[in-house]
Amino acid sequence: MSLPRTKLVKKEEVAEQTMAFEFEKPAGFSYKAGQFADYTLIDPPDTDQEGNTRGFSLSSAPYEPNLMCTTRIRDTAFKRVLKDMPIGTELELDAPYGSFTLHNKVARSAVFLTGGIGITPVRSIALQSVHDQTGHTIIVFASNKRPEDAAFLDELKSLGESNVNVTFVATMTEPENSHQPWDGETGVIDQNMISRYVEDLSTPIYYLCGPAGLVKAMRSLLNGAGVDDDDIRTEEFTGY
Ligand SMILES: Cc1cc2nc3c(=O)[nH]c(=O)nc-3n(C[C@H](O)[C@H](O)[C@H](O)COP(=O)(O)OP(=O)(O)OC[C@H]3O[C@@H](n4cnc5c(N)ncnc54)[C@H](O)[C@@H]3O)c2cc1C
Structure with missing residues (x-):
């Protein structure tokens, strides 16, 4: 066919x-x-x-x-x-x-931990949730080397600013190599950073997306913080 x-x-x-x-x-x-x-x-x-x-x-x-x-x-x-x-x-x-889609239970927040181009399905999920007014609390962590490398940076920033249910946290791991000023988070996503935005780490459903190395590192971070694998969903981008 x-x-x-x-x-x-x-x-x-x-x-x-x-x-x-x-x-x-x-x-x-x-x-x-x-x-x-x-x-x-x-x-x-x-x-x-x-x-x-x-x-x-x-x-x-x-x-x-x-x-x-x-x-x-x-x-x-x-x-x-x-x-x-x-x-x-x-x-x-x-x-x-694929099944990297938003869970149904609105009572549980959705926390996205993404690296680089791993932001792609998250743009779709966050925009659709706001459009449909699903009521989910959505917290997106997006890690890039520099603001120049971050796709949809301005769009997701303003989505977070204009919707109480959406928090967008961009972090840059090499801001010193950027030509643009950066006053947001810096460094890799770690437990300390997540805890500044997520009150109780045991309540959300986590979504990890990006190259295999990023997904592996985020899973081990979450497991180390006591998060159960049942509460972790992943989309691994092969080929990077
Ligand atoms: C479910 C799913 C969703 C995905 N979504 C996306 C997405 O939204 N956006 C996206 O960009 N990708 C996504 N990918 C990955 C995508 O399918 C490709 O594998 C990826 O973009 C690499 O394609 P390529 O043509 O650059 O490399 P390929 O020609 O496929 O080469 C693959 C191999 O060559 C190596 N390689 C090729 N070029 C280089 C280079 N310049 N430097 C170092 N190594 C190199 C790679 O490491 C790899 O081993 C997704 C993958 C999956 C499984």
Whole structure:
């Protein structure tokens, strides 16, 4: 059975070496905030042994008109083709997949611990929760080297400022290498930092997202703080 096709409608740089790509939402397509999609290039001008398909979280929220994926641009055949792709180009879309989605019980807050590009499904979840007025308390920790590297920094900052249910905590691990002033949190996400924003570490559901190393480090931090694995959900970005 052939997969549905989708058309590129917009592309823009959302951080250094980081681009967001928007695609038409195929008729009848629906997904939950936090899920991902497999995108396949059709007859690309360049390819390598990693092939023509990549999985990316849907960084768009389901209520938004387009589908969006956001990725670090590296020098791989797939990303060279994606970056240079003319508007209107078609791709195959295999989706939605995954269960990195918001829990139902509003009484338990959702704490997201993300590194770098791991912010993508969290943008979707936070925007959708605010849009649907689910009432969840959402606390997002986003770690990057510098503000220049942080996708959706301004958007999530203002989402937090304009919604009592959302707290956005960005931290920079190398602010000294930035050309922009930074007066927010600095250093890696640790128990001390989390405790400044989360009163009782045993009550939230935790969502860890990003490269494998980040997910592993955050899980071990939480386990060390007494958080049960039952209260931890993860989305590991392979390939980084
Ligand atoms: C559920 C899920 C959701 C994901 N969501 C996202 C997302 O939202 N955004 C996103 O960007 N990615 C996401 N990923 C990861 C994505 O699928 C790709 O694996 C990733 O973007 C790397 O693709 P690539 O073309 O750069 O590297 P690939 O061509 O796939 O290369 C993979 C291998 O080559 C190595 N490699 C390639 N280039 C370099 C380089 N420049 N330096 C060092 N090593 C290199 C990698 O370490 C890796 O071992 C997700 C993965 C999963 C499983």
